[in-house]
Amino acid sequence: MHGTPGTETPETTDPQTDVIVVGAGPTGLLLAGDLATAGLKVTVVERRPHGISNMTRAFAIHARTLELLDARDLADELVERGTPVTQLRMFGRLSLDVSGLRTRFPFVLITPQYEVERLLERRAVAAGVEFRYGTELRALRQDGHTVTADVTGGTDGDGVLRARYLVGADGHRSAVRRELGLPFPGRSVIRSIVLADVRLTERPGDVITADGPGDTFAMIAPFGDGWYRVMGWDSNHQVPDSAPLDLDEVRDIVRRSLGSDHGMHDARWLSRFHSDERQVPAYRTGRAFLAGDAAHVHSPAGGQGLNTGLQDAANLSWKLASVLRGTAPDPEALLDSYHTERHPVGAMVLRSSGGLVRLAMAHTPLQRAVRSLAVGMLTSVRPAAAKATGMISGVGITYGAPRGAHPLTGRRAPDLALTEGRLYELLRGGRFVLVAPPGAAPQGPHTPVPGQVIRASWASGARRGTLLVRPDGYIAWATD
Numbered sequence: 001m002h003g004t005p006g007t008e009t010p011e012t013t014d015p016q017t018d019v020i021v022v023g024a025g026p027t028g029l030l031l032a033g034d035l036a037t038a039g040l041k042v043t044v045v046e047r048r049p050h051g052i053s054n055m056t057r058a059f060a061i062h063a064r065t066l067e068l069l070d071a072r073d074l075a076d077e078l079v080e081r082g083t084p085v086t087q088l089r090m091f092g093r094l095s096l097d098v099s100g101l102r103t104r105f106p107f108v109l110i111t112p113q114y115e116v117e118r119l120l121e122r123r124a125v126a127a128g129v130e131f132r133y134g135t136e137l138r139a140l141r142q143d144g145h146t147v148t149a150d151v152t153g154g155t156d157g158d159g160v161l162r163a164r165y166l167v168g169a170d171g172h173r174s175a176v177r178r179e180l181g182l183p184f185p186g187r188s189v190i191r192s193i194v195l196a197d198v199r200l201t202e203r204p205g206d207v208i209t210a211d212g213p214g215d216t217f218a219m220i221a222p223f224g225d226g227w228y229r230v231m232g233w234d235s236n237h238q239v240p241d242s243a244p245l246d247l248d249e250v251r252d253i254v255r256r257s258l259g260s261d262h263g264m265h266d267a268r269w270l271s272r273f274h275s276d277e278r279q280v281p282a283y284r285t286g287r288a289f290l291a292g293d294a295a296h297v298h299s300p301a302g303g304q305g306l307n308t309g310l311q312d313a314a315n316l317s318w319k320l321a322s323v324l325r326g327t328a329p330d331p332e333a334l335l336d337s338y339h340t341e342r343h344p345v346g347a348m349v350l351r352s353s354g355g356l357v358r359l360a361m362a363h364t365p366l367q368r369a370v371r372s373l374a375v376g377m378l379t380s381v382r383p384a385a386a387k388a389t390g391m392i393s394g395v396g397i398t399y400g401a402p403r404g405a406h407p408l409t410g411r412r413a414p415d416l417a418l419t420e421g422r423l424y425e426l427l428r429g430g431r432f433v434l435v436a437p438p439g440a441a442p443q444g445p446h447t448p449v450p451g452q453v454i455r456a457s458w459a460s461g462a463r464r465g466t467l468l469v470r471p472d473g474y475i476a477w478a479t480d
Contacts, residue, residue, distance in 0.1 A: 015146050017043040017130070018324050020163040022137050022149075022176050024048070026058075026113065027292030027309035028169035029120035033072070034317035036127035038430050040324055043130045043161060045151055047170075050133040057195060057273070058113040059221060059229050060208075060303030063098065064394025064412065066105035068314045071427040071473060074119045075105065082111030083224025088208045098389050104415050104424075108208065108393075110221050110229070113306060132156060140166070140179035140288065147287045165320055167289045169313070172276070174294035180285045186278030189299050189354060192238045195271045196230045196250045197223075201263025204228075211258055218257035227268070230254060231300065245270045275299045277350050283312075283339040291316060296346035298353045307394060308349050312342050318430065318471035327449040341399040352391055399474060408478040413469045417459040426454050427473060436466040445477045 021032045024046035036042045061069075061078070069075040084107035086099040099106045125131075135154035142148065147166040152158045168176025177184060200220075210219035218232040232253035247270065251261040279296040283289060292309030316338045322328040323335060390396020401409035416423040418435060426433050432453040438461070447453065447468070468476040 015162045015164050017041045017161065017163045018165070019043075019320060020045060020147065020149055020161055020166040022046075022166065022168050023170035023174075023292070023294070024121070024131065024133070025169060025171065025292065025309075026116050026120060026306055027313045028167070029117060029124050030068075030072075030310050031167055031169060031291065031313035031317050032129045033120055033124035033127055034313070034430065035321055035324075036124060036129045038317075038321040038325070040321060041130075042124075042128075043132065043163070044124070045135050045137060045149070045161070046131065046133050047136045047153070048133065050131070057271070057300070058116075058303070058306035059110055059223070060307075061109040061111060061116065062303070062307045062393045063101055063103045063105045063107070064397065065307040065310050066109060067103060067395075067412075067415065067424060067473060068310060069119075070104065070415075070424045071314075072123065073428050074123065078111060078115060078119060079105070079109060081115055082109040083222050084108070085110055085208055085222070088210070096389055096392075098393055101389065101393055101395055102414055103393075103395055108303070110208075110223055112223065116306070116310075137170070137175040137179065140176065142166075142287045164324060165287045165289070167291055167316065167320075168294045169291045169309070170294055172278070172293045172297045174290065176288060177280060177290055177294050180288055180290075182280050182282060182285065182290070184278045184280055186276055186297075186350075188274055189277050190233060191274040192233065192241075192243075193273055193275060193300070194230075194232045194245055194250050194253065195269070195273070196247065196264075196267050197227050197269040198230055198247070198250075198264045199226055199266045200228050201265065202260065204262055209258065213257070216253050216257045218254040220254070220258070220262070230264070232257065239272070241272050241274055243272060245272045277354055279343075279346050279350060283343055284335060289316060289335075289338065295342075296350065298350045299356070300353070304349050304353055304392065308346060311345070311394060311397075314472045315342050321430070322452075325452075327452050329446070344400075345397055348391065348397075406478040406480070408467070408475045411475050413467065413473050413475050416467075419457040419459050420454075423456075423469065424473065426456060427469070427471060429454060430471050432471060432476070433469040434466070435469065437461075437464055440466070 018040040019035050019042050021028045021042060021044045024044050028044060032042045032044050066075045069078060086097060086107045088096045098108060132154045135151050137149055138152050139150040146162050146164060149161045149166060151161055168174050170176055204220055208221045212218055215235045221229045230250060232250055234253050247267045251264050255261045276297050280290055283295050291312040319334050319338055323331040328334045387396065395412055399410040413423060420426060423433060432448045433456055434453050435456050435458060438457040466479045470476050
């Protein structure tokens, strides 16, 4: 996976920074904040001028992402500013209820993306991340020791940045992916999606409602402050993203899909876009990595895009930190495991979100029969519904484990009650957490370098097993 780049000229100048992160969206901000909190020097390159837009497409934060934000002491503040929603109503009779998830956050949090960015940027700045706004990546090259980025713009003008590693978190038009020469195979799956943030005269309740007869589809989600996010699609009106959009068009789609436009008025934002399904074949090329939309894009169904990117960052950050601090016993294998673990998750999200959008667009008798069968299964077969909510929420995502490993290996660790406090509070140190019975000498396949692990004990004396929990909240190994 890591390979050796073929045309690079070795750089003679020492790296100026440990990691260059290209892109200051949520994925790049979480990654940069993690690395800087670990004591590393991080430079973020962002082509946009400084200032976070208050209008964004992403609005749903799922349970697993909230757990990762909890491990960074950000979740509670975000939840206070958002609206927790426990039910997703789709296709008339399907209602997915996430209130039974075994997590501290058994809901979908409706909050604008800019609120997530605000918290992550504040954390990154406090940790000492250097930001270069208004700066674009022009070229990228690497050798066995450094990555060199030619950049232009910003207050520093044209120049060269050198680092030990670089991460492209610069979105679906990624300059990093372009410079690495990586393909982005896939296709457009749905065109002319309309978005609006509006007020409603008739409140539909604090649920996410989505439905449509097949030729149209609409969804309404509450922000909780009197504003609602509306998404719609009309198969009979497929126009370019640049085509004008007014509130009357949105009203018409919602009315035909949901039976009422709920007195929609006072739009503060209107937008039209299309959605692709694409995934890069390799998340790592030498000393460069891709994360978030730079690595994968998919339909907005299920609201998994922002969440998948943040989970990419949480997986990669501790691995880069371990390698850069010299605490990884096998650095190349650890860095390769980022692709090994996260590429299948990206592929799964493409399949699940693509399946949802195809169900939404079903309009032929055969397609609607298939949708009815799928809805019936999710409604009446409890394991199927539990698996669906586990995948969408992220709490059901697992990473592969070696043959013969304990069944818990690679699984997400729940927020365990420990003598020293909650597990995710202990994870705020960015270190491994070794959980064992009080006074026991833990035995397991490996233990991290001393100083990189926090020892903890079960709050319940009845628990006898031992767990090593990774900094991203997944179980590295377990014993009974």
